[in-house]
Amino acid sequence: MSSDASNLPMYQEFFLKERNIKLETEIFEGSSVAFQGYHETFKKKVFVKFIPIPWDNDQNIEHEVETLIKLRDKQNIVNVFDSFIDAQTGSQLVIVTEYLEGNTLDKFCGLSQISLKQAIDIVMELIVGVSDVHNLGLVHRDLKLENIIYDGNKPIIVDLGSVKSIGAKVLMEDPIPYMYRSSEVFLKGIYSIQSDIYQIGLILFQLVNGSLPTDIEYYAELSKVKLDLENTYQEGIKQLKKLVAKDQLINVIPPLPIYCSKINRVIINAIKLRYKTLDSFYKDLSKIKSEVPDWVIQSESEYLCKEWRRKKYRVVKNEEGYRIFNQTLIRTRELIQVSSSSELNKYFQNI
Structure with a gap:
């Protein structure tokens, strides 16, 4: 612009x-x-x-x-x-x-344009890039969807304006969005390797489940205080800080039905428990990539499993739960109806 x-x-x-x-x-x-x-x-x-x-x-x-x-x-x-x-x-x-041009990662949230395994690949590539930053004694500090260009092949981190030495102090004028500031930034006033790991975890969560709200009024509405024009912004910041400090930010949007426990464990390790190294984060992603179905969303009520155990599946959400179909080039055959997302994920893990 x-x-x-x-x-x-x-x-x-x-x-x-x-x-x-x-x-x-x-x-x-x-x-x-x-x-x-x-x-x-x-x-x-x-x-x-x-x-x-x-x-x-x-x-x-x-x-x-x-x-x-x-x-x-x-x-x-x-x-x-x-x-x-x-x-x-x-x-x-x-x-x-x-100077690079192209779509940034915020255009790919929620598995509508990329599959689950593509999301994992993107984050693994990001970890490789951020590792080079850390190996030089630096932290990026501003890893967010809008700072990463994705051409369908590999992600490129394009903004290096916030890069600082590991342990850099938090300044009042820091441009890092509150949503992407990890708990130690608020509680200890420093940026660390774990701060970058937190941000990569948030990116993975949003690629899988959809974008977190960026409107500060959304967070202000979580307050019990009566809101007006004068206090809405401050209350929004206050609620957002509280969610981040308690590692509860990802709880503000419901996870997708196909959000399985294995991918959830990795995200929790990144955002809440915080991996000690990017290498541990990378190894866990590499391991679960072969352990989860490759989902993509076709609509609000329909999910396609591109590949799982050498077969394709389609899941349709209805009032009773989820209908699961086996899909081939010749026909689509209904297999079972399950009542909850946990049953849905359990069914696929047991195939």
Whole structure:
């Protein structure tokens, strides 16, 4: 989304002097300023993000700047061409990455366009990319659906503007959405490896079950306080913080009937119990991938199992529960009616 182009000449002259980058179009980026541009050295379209450096910053920003460049040519992470503090004023961290276009992961929530096993594959690929960040002594901090592009083949993390050293303190101006701030961010005021694991767990949950509400008024309605124009936002933030601090955020939307105990266990380990390492998270996903049916949603009341034990199945929800059908190229045959989602998942695990 383009915004007022009057910023462009100033940013070009003040912050990119003697750099081989030509800014072309300003892009709406929330609290940051960003542009689409062209890198004359690499001969590529680039995304240029300007992040103000706090005057009272007591963290090792120079280390982060130098380390960001080491993410160049890493798997599942947008290519980093440059990272520097502007020489003219020393007030801006500038991150230059390859400019990528495509659908972000928020378009793929709820298994309507991808299957369960595709969702698992996406998250496993994300873990590979985030592992490279952690291996450099950094945490991403802002892993969310909107910051990941997916082309149907592999996910790419495209926003590196929130990357900080492990153990970085929480600042008042941090742009990280409250929904994606883990309990230790609220309770201890720091970002850790577990903070990124929490965010990846939230991504997996939403890919499988659908997007969590982002409207702050939704969370305000959970309050027992009488709401008005003045207190709705504050009450919404208060309720959201409470849910996150108690690791109960994923309880605000009902899980899909096909949400089996095995995938639930992995998500709970990521969001509530918190894996100690990304490697443990990856290994669990790799293990359950062969242990769960490959579901995709066809409508609000119909689910297709693309493959399970070398067969295909269709499930139709009705007033009595769920009708289960075996589906072949020649015919569809009803197998059984079950009354609950737990019976549904138990039936498939026993096949």
